[in-house]
Amino acid sequence: MAIIVDANNFSIFYDNTQIIKPSSFKINTGDFVFLTGVSGSGKTSIIKALYGEIRPKGSLRIGEFEMSKISKSQLATLRRHLGVVFQDFRLIPEWTILKNVMLPLLIKGIDKQEAEALALKELKKVKLSHKADKYPAELSGGEQQRAAIARAIIHRPIMILADEPISGLDEYSASLVMDLFKLANDSGITILVASHSMPQDFSREYRQLHIEKGEVYELS
Numbered sequence: 757m758a759i760i761v762d763a764n765n766f767s768i769f770y771d772n773t774q775i776i777k778p779s780s781f782k783i784n785t786g787d788f789v790f791l792t793g794v795s796g797s798g799k800t801s802i803i804k805a806l807y808g809e810i811r812p813k814g815s816l817r818i819g820e821f822e823m824s825k826i827s828k829s830q831l832a833t834l835r836r837h838l839g840v841v842f843q844d845f846r847l848i849p850e851w852t853i854l855k856n857v858m859l860p861l862l863i864k865g866i867d868k869q870e871a872e873a874l875a876l877k878e879l880k881k882v883k884l885s886h887k888a889d890k891y892p893a894e895l896s897g898g899e900q901q902r903a904a905i906a907r908a909i910i911h912r913p914i915m916i917l918a919d920e921p922i923s924g925l926d927e928y929s930a931s932l933v934m935d936l937f938k939l940a941n942d943s944g945i946t947i948l949v950a951s952h953s954m955p956q957d958f959s960r961e962y963r964q965l966h967i968e969k970g971e972v973y974e975l976s
């Protein structure tokens with residue numbers, strides 16, 4: 757199995773404060789991984805390091821890219837192959853939900869009409885077809901979260917990074933979201949979900965990386 761994430765003594769600092777102590781782990785292509793830990797333990801920071809928003813120390817590789825010294829152009833290339841769901845969704849407020857979901861396809865250079873048709877299909881899967889023409893502010897938090905997930909999946913990334921994608925969702929929406937991730941995982945997409953706890957009744961093989969006191973280790 758190919759290694760997609762290779763963390764080798766990587767650590768994260770904000771100014772002089774060490775949030776993640778030197779840690780090592782590997783994620784294989786096709787893994788379904790939960791990143792758990794209490795609030796403030798550093799889950800978001802690891803997602804941000806993997807998405808290139810903060811620069812880790814030591815070695816954190818995604819495929820051929822070394823995140824501790826990735827260049828701007830390499831980062832743009834890498835991001836085209838990642839899907840990300842941030843805790844605050846980061847939908848573009850001036851754009852409709854449909855256009856937000858189309859964005860990764862437009863970046864890929866897919867023609868607008870085709871992108872629109874694909875985005876409508878993806879919105880159907882997250883049960884948001886009826887909100888396609890609305891703006892983010894017109895949607896509930898849970899609906900915005902589902903739109904963000906549609907945007908993260910639509911371009912069939914190699915890996916999806918999702919920060920607390922089911923927190924605050926009711927049971928129906930939470931299982932809808934987890935089902936979407938399972939489906940994506942079935943098609944070979946590696947999934948990393950940061951969550952303060954494991955979802956109940958998670959019926960599939962998974963790995964759990966846990967952060968405690970700044971250390972990341974595998975729970976089995």
Ligand SMILES: Nc1ncnc2c1ncn2[C@@H]1O[C@H](COP(=O)(O)OP(=O)(O)OP(=O)(O)O)[C@@H](O)[C@H]1O
Pocket residue numbers: 770775793794795796797798799800801802952
């Ligand atoms: N930009 C920043 N500057 C300084 N410290 C930060 C910054 N962002 C986060 N931190 C600190 O880093 C630590 C880890 O934060 P992080 O957001 O990664 O935790 P988390 O596990 O995702 O928490 P939550 O579950 O509440 O989202 C916290 O102590 C936080 O205060």
